[in-house]
Amino acid sequence: MxxxxxxxxxxxxxxxxxxxxxxxxxxxxxxxxxxxxxxxxxxxxxxxxxxxxxxxxxxxxxxxxxxxxxxxxxxxLSYVSEDLMLYGNFTARQNLDFFARLGGKQGLKRDDYYQVLREVGLEERAFEQKVKEFSKGMRQKVGLAAAIVKDAPAILLDExxxxxxxxxxxxxxxxxxxxxxxxxxxxxxxxxxxxxxxxxxxxxxxxxxxxxxxxxxxxxxxxxxxxxxxxxxxxxxxxxxxxxxxxx
Ligand SMILES: Nc1ncnc2c1ncn2[C@@H]1O[C@H](COP(=O)(O)OP(=O)(O)OP(=O)(O)O)[C@@H](O)[C@H]1O
Ligand SMILES: [Mg+2]
Missing domain, CATH: 3.40.50.300 (P-loop containing nucleotide triphosphate hydrolases)
Known part of the structure; x- marks a missing residue:
């Protein structure tokens, strides 16, 4: 709530x-x-x-x-904004792993991250690609994936x-x-x-x-x-x- x-x-x-x-x-x-x-x-x-x-x-x-x-x-709480703070030198999966740990989630495996990235519709070939090479839409998907991984009951999205x-x-x-x-x-x-x-x-x-x-x-x-x-x-x-x- x-x-x-x-x-x-x-x-x-x-x-x-x-x-x-x-x-x-x-x-x-x-x-x-x-x-x-x-x-x-x-x-x-x-x-x-x-x-x-x-x-x-x-x-x-x-x-x-x-x-x-x-x-x-x-x-x-999870949060998704228009210009997300993702780590450019990390891949999509590494960003998820970083935010998962930050949010206190442990024990998640590569396949768990892949599953969430699939869920938000990121192309498979981008899973292990550095985020600095991503378009805005791709970054936004990773941001939403990070929110999903955290599995918080409330999600806030700004634009x-x-x-x-x-x-x-x-x-x-x-x-x-x-x-x-x-x-x-x-x-x-x-x-x-x-x-x-x-x-x-x-x-x-x-x-x-x-x-x-x-x-x-x-x-x-x-x-x-x-x-x-x-x-x-x-x-x-x-x-x-x-x-x-x-x-x-
Ligand atoms: N850090 C700040 N310092 C001073 N005034 C601020 C600050 N942040 C927002 N305001 C003021 O508070 C009011 C509300 O701003 P806010 O950013 O919440 O609006 P918004 O509805 O999100 O607008 P937008 O659709 O442009 O994103 C505005 O008058 C803005 O100038
Ligand atoms: Mg605003």
Whole structure:
């Protein structure tokens, strides 16, 4: 479970980057967080990763407060970002091995890594190739594989499909669906409305640090997400912050 309770962030003297955000991602759920540039999506993720301290409110992973108990919370978390920190001089398999050990996983064999690399759709010939020779899509697959190897119950992704070709983007989403069926709680910060419509179980739209809309897949069945999104960005809706629902 990923949970934000009245999460608030003010960077120094600037305006609120996050304003009492409430959000929950249950095991087996994919949550897509949409919003304009600067809406606060990455700030949410960075607080969960303990890269950034909240000004107020709490961020919990499996009930563990990420600020109060950072080391414990990290065990339950995997992270995939747009520009991943992989080791260029290591092969795909060596990177997985490195991150597995870092995450406290021991006893994994070459074939275990190969199996995960297959699962994310990396070509076999790249398994023992140095990552510095990889395209962005290939690197992104290794990053997701590292998250899978860690086998944490919560996975955070910041702009995971940015710059990926449609096929690689689709493969990434298939992997996320597979992880959902393994009961992972998955939070994706993105601008990708198309993918949101395709795979998200729940979608939140952020604007200026607040969640202005939240709907389930079922609730969005008869609505066009892009139209709805643009309506919120243009300020055509009044938001009820208690329920996160809106009326005209
Ligand atoms: N380290 C920082 N120091 C000061 N202000 C920051 C910092 N990081 C983010 N901000 C500010 O906080 C607000 C939210 O930024 P954030 O990066 O969370 O938005 P975002 O929704 O991820 O945007 P994007 O879609 O462009 O990635 C912005 O106004 C940004 O300028
Ligand atoms: Mg961002």
């Amino acid at each position: 990923i949970e934000a309770i009245d999460l608030t962030k003010r960077y120094e003297e600037s305006t609120l980057a996050l304003d009492a955000l409430n959000l929950k991602v249950a095991p087996g759920e994919i949550y897509f967080l949409l919003g304009a540039n600067g809406a606060g999506k990455t700030t949410v993720i960075n607080i969960f990763l303990n890269f950034v301290e909240p000004t107020a409110g709490r961020a919990l992973i499996n009930g563990v407060d990420v600020t109060a108990d950072a080391l414990e919370a990290k065990k339950y 995971p499909t940015s710059g990926l070709d449609p096929k690689v983007g689709a493969e990434l989403m298939e992997t996320l669906s597979e992880l959902r069926s393994r009961r992972k709680a998955i939070l994706v910060a993105t601008h990708d409305i198309f993918r949101a419509t395709e795979v998200a179980d729940r979608i939140g739209i952020m604007k200026e640090g607040r969640k202005v809309m939240e709907r389930t897949r079922g609730e969005l069945e008869h609505e066009d997400l892009q139209t709805l999104y643009l309506d919120y960005m243009r300020g055509g809706f009044r938001t009820d912050m208690r329920t996160g629902t809106a009326g005209l």
